[in-house]
Amino acid sequence: NAGVTQTPKFQVLKTGQSMTLQCAQDMNHNSMYWYRQDPGMGLRLIYYSASEGTTDKGEVPNGYNVSRLNKREFSLRLESAAPSQTSVYFCASSDQTGGHSYEQYFGPGTRLTVT
Amino acid sequence: GIQVEQSPPDLILQEGANSTLRCNFSDSVNNLQWFHQNPWGQLINLFYIPSGTKQNGRLSATTVATERYSLLYISSSQTTDSGVYFCAVRAGRRALTFGSGTRLQVQP
Numbered sequence: 435n436a437g438v439t440q441t442p443k444f445q446v447l448k449t450g451q452s453m454t455l456q457c458a459q460d461m462n463h464n465s466m467y468w469y470r471q472d473p474g475m476g477l478r479l480i481y482y483s484a485s486e487g488t489t490d491k492g493e494v495p496n497g498y499n500v501s502r503l504n505k506r507e508f509s510l511r512l513e514s515a516a517p518s519q520t521s522v523y524f525c526a527s528s529d530q531t532g533g534h535s536y537e538q539y540f541g542p543g544t545r546l547t548v549t
Numbered sequence: 550g551i552q553v554e555q556s557p558p559d560l561i562l563q564e565g566a567n568s569t570l571r572c573n574f575s576d577s578v579n580n581l582q583w584f585h586q587n588p589w590g591q592l593i594n595l596f597y598i599p600s601g602t603k604q605n606g607r608l609s610a611t612t613v614a615t616e617r618y619s620l621l622y623i624s625s626s627q628t629t630d631s632g633v634y635f636c637a638v639r640a641g642r643r644a645l646t647f648g649s650g651t652r653l654q655v656q657p
Contacts, residue, residue, distance in 0.1 A: 475649060476553075476648055479645070479646075482644045492644060522590060536597070540594075543590055
């Protein structure tokens with residue numbers, strides 16, 4: 435099993451450009467998440483999807499959109515990139531039953547720079 | 550929302566020393582995880598420990614949910630233990646809330 439995979443690993447954008455970060459998991463998990471990590475800080479939740487067909491905002495959703503394409507895939511889109519979105523982006527997944535979420539597993543991250 | 554505080558923020562050890570990292574949280578939780586972020590940025594799951602005690606080799610963790618804290622013990626530290634250790638908790642139906650981490654440097 436590959437676990438959680440993310441593409442691309444690195445990306446440089448100019449202000450105003452758009453892009454989509456891709457995430458896939460092969461653990462048959464119900465829930466998927468997008469976090470961002472700024473230098474010297476912990477991770478902060480951008481959006482999450484408790485189950486296929488649902489998405490909810492996290493702590494820092496402004497400037498982002500998400501799509502839960504199917505049970506395996508959860509993408510994050512930046513419509514008009516800004517320098518404040520320079521960060522490392524992590525995708526994660528976990529199983530969830532009866533409202534209880536279990537251990538989260540993280541992908542390797544995407545390092546995004548917006549100039 | 551729930552607050553997560555980790556201490557100490559920075560720690561420098563000589564190889565072979567032991568250490569204890571602490572995580573305090575402000576509300577009841579149904580999930581608590583410890584992660585190691587290595588110098589390459591990869592997040593490695595160490596423990597899923599909403600309560601009780603677990604051990605894995607030189608590492609062990611204890612969560613006392615009623616008193617809202619968790620401890621991570623590292624024994625006989627090695628240079629490969631260097632990096633940032635994060636505690637993350639989940640309360641209710643949301644995702645994990647991370648602390649700001651403990652940056653550990655193990656010197657040979």
